[in-house]
Amino acid sequence: xxxxxxxxxxxxxxxxxxxxxxxxxxxxxxxxxxxxxxxxxxxxxxxxxxxxxxxxxxxxxxxxxxxxxxxxxxxxxxxxxxxxxxxxxxxxxxxxxxxxxxxxxxxxxxxxxxxxxxxxxxxxxxxxxxxxxxxxxxxxxxxxxxxxxxxxxxxxxxxxxxxxxxxxxxxxxxxxxxxxxxxxxxxxxxxxxxxxxxxxxxxxxxxxxxxxxxxxxxxxxxxxxxxxxxxxxxxxxxxxxxxxxxxxxxxxxxxxxxxxxxxxxxxxxxxxxxxxxxxxxxxxxxxxxxxxxxxxxxxxxxxxxxxxxxxxxxxxxxxxxxxxx
Numbered sequence: 001x002x003x004x005x006x007x008x009x010x011x012x013x014x015x016x017x018x019x020x021x022x023x024x025x026x027x028x029x030x031x032x033x034x035x036x037x038x039x040x041x042x043x044x045x046x047x048x049x050x051x052x053x054x055x056x057x058x059x060x061x062x063x064x065x066x067x068x069x070x071x072x073x074x075x076x077x078x079x080x081x082x083x084x085x086x087x088x089x090x091x092x093x094x095x096x097x098x099x100x101x102x103x104x105x106x107x108x109x110x111x112x113x114x115x116x117x118x119x120x121x122x123x124x125x126x127x128x129x130x131x132x133x134x135x136x137x138x139x140x141x142x143x144x145x146x147x148x149x150x151x152x153x154x155x156x157x158x159x160x161x162x163x164x165x166x167x168x169x170x171x172x173x174x175x176x177x178x179x180x181x182x183x184x185x186x187x188x189x190x191x192x193x194x195x196x197x198x199x200x201x202x203x204x205x206x207x208x209x210x211x212x213x214x215x216x217x218x219x220x221x222x223x224x225x226x227x228x229x230x231x232x233x234x235x236x237x238x239x240x241x242x243x244x245x246x247x248x249x250x251x252x253x254x255x256x257x258x259x260x261x262x263x264x265x266x267x268x269x270x271x272x273x274x275x276x277x278x279x280x281x282x283x284x285x286x287x288x289x290x291x292x293x294x295x296x297x298x299x300x301x302x303x304x305x306x307x308x309x310x311x312x313x314x315x316x317x318x319x320x321x322x323x324x325x
Contacts, residue, residue, distance in 0.1 A: 208290020
């Protein structure tokens with residue numbers, strides 16, 4: 001009897017495994033979805049659409065559609081993907097805020113950045129730029145600091161929230177420079193950009209991807225970049241570190257899938273993303289936006305990168321003085 005039962009169980013297991021393998025072998029057989037936690041026109045949305053467009057014309061043979069689910073400091077989008085079927089058709093176009101800093105700045109989250117997701121690929125690292133309305137009389141970061149200190153609290157900066165990267169960068173600048181810039185948080189950062197162009201706020205902190213067209217169009221004046229080195233193509237814009245040594249601040253974009261997404265699908269998707277990033281047109285578009293592209297970022301390498309980022313940001317959030325809420 002034991003032999004018969006064992007044989008039946010083996011047959012069922014073999015059948016089930018064969019069905020699963022066959023299902024994965026047919027992947028993808030319908031459109032895939034990238035969910036971003038930002039509104040259309042924001043930097044993550046721009047990068048997401050560039051990558052999704054190239055993937056749609058690549059070897060996947062399926063369209064990759066972008067779904068914008070902004071709000072609640074990335075929680076709405078992250079939670080939606082965390083609860084999606086782990087079938088390889090839904091992905092989160094993630095940022096450092098969603099995957100790392102939210103767990104440090106919120107007491108409770110509706111998702112677990114570690115347990116609810118599987119790393120797929122790191123897209124690239126993003127430099128931020130400090131920009132001012134052209135009517136602001138400061139032509140450098142040092143002059144901006146002097147202007148603010150002459151009349152503390154007279155200058156305001158637009159951000160996507162105090163617990164998102166631009167807000168934390170502004171808070172760090174306030175701390176190290178002894179300024180009291182007023183942070184104006186926007187649920188929709190493109191509105192903050194428009195308010196800065198209209199001089200309702202005087203300063204805005206944006207990723208290079210979103211800042212580039214505003215700089216080239218003369219709508220905003222760049223004062224500094226957030227990384228320790230100058231950014232190719234923007235060599236005239238000095239790093240914050242030139243004024244405040246040791247300052248080095250960057251964000252990043254990456255793709256994660258719901259936990260338990262089959263490893264072979266994750267691996268295939270990672271390779272397709274890497275191929276998309278190596279496309280010359282895609283590479284140029286992202287580089288023009290100040291994105292340092294990461295080639296060959298396997299799921300394993302991206303997972304190790306996330307671990308390192310959690311350690312780095314734990315120290316940084318402590319230095320800024322943000323308490324979880």
